[in-house]
Amino acid sequence: MPEAAKEPRWERRKQDRPQELLAAALQLFVERGYAATRLEDVAARAGVSKGTLYLYFENKESLFKSVVRANMLPLLDEAETLVDSYPGSSADLLRDLVMRWWQAVEASGLDGITKLMMAESGNFPELARFYHDEVIVRSDAMIVRMLERGMARGEFRRVDADSLKKVIVAPVVMLMLWDRSFGPCSITPIDPQAYLASLIDLCINGLKA
Numbered sequence: 001m002p003e004a005a006k007e008p009r010w011e012r013r014k015q016d017r018p019q020e021l022l023a024a025a026l027q028l029f030v031e032r033g034y035a036a037t038r039l040e041d042v043a044a045r046a047g048v049s050k051g052t053l054y055l056y057f058e059n060k061e062s063l064f065k066s067v068v069r070a071n072m073l074p075l076l077d078e079a080e081t082l083v084d085s086y087p088g089s090s091a092d093l094l095r096d097l098v099m100r101w102w103q104a105v106e107a108s109g110l111d112g113i114t115k116l117m118m119a120e121s122g123n124f125p126e127l128a129r130f131y132h133d134e135v136i137v138r139s140d141a142m143i144v145r146m147l148e149r150g151m152a153r154g155e156f157r158r159v160d161a162d163s164l165k166k167v168i169v170a171p172v173v174m175l176m177l178w179d180r181s182f183g184p185c186s187i188t189p190i191d192p193q194a195y196l197a198s199l200i201d202l203c204i205n206g207l208k209a
Helices: 003-032 039-046 050-056 060-085 090-108 111-120 125-152 161-180 192-207
Strands: none
Touching: 003 039, 003 050, 003 060, 003 111, 039 050, 039 060, 060 090, 060 111, 060 125, 090 111, 090 125, 090 161, 090 192, 111 125, 111 161, 125 161, 161 192
């Protein structure tokens, strides 16, 4: 085969490497946690050498941050767009926001990142600060905007949105932790759809104007 025909395939393969490394890193961080994940194992799972990994990521911390940014931030972008452009009622917005978020994180394995941060942030304060600043702050602000939208439209009663945002988030975090801890052991299984439907019902009825 002519050399010119081979080159584009090699270039495409080379361009795919960062995404392959990020996918392998996400799997291993979720399976093993941050401390127990080794860069050589990430490289092996992605089918490259450890030296190749260092061409794209300086160290494990930079790799983890890239995993979060590549996977969590697009979900936040979508959720923020939903909140800022939603055409329906605020009750329907709350329902869609919670359900879509769960479907996205559960399908992608990102609920495992939440468990990792809860378990290991005390030992890695720099990662905790990074996750707080780039994920939690945006998520909290988005929920506050949703609540303020409902209040401004007369659909929700007046509440302290800044305090209530954590009350809404906490049960979702609990579901993610359960899904990644007791869930695989089949200890008191939780039906995520029924659980979230109950949460949404409680929130909407508690917020009604």
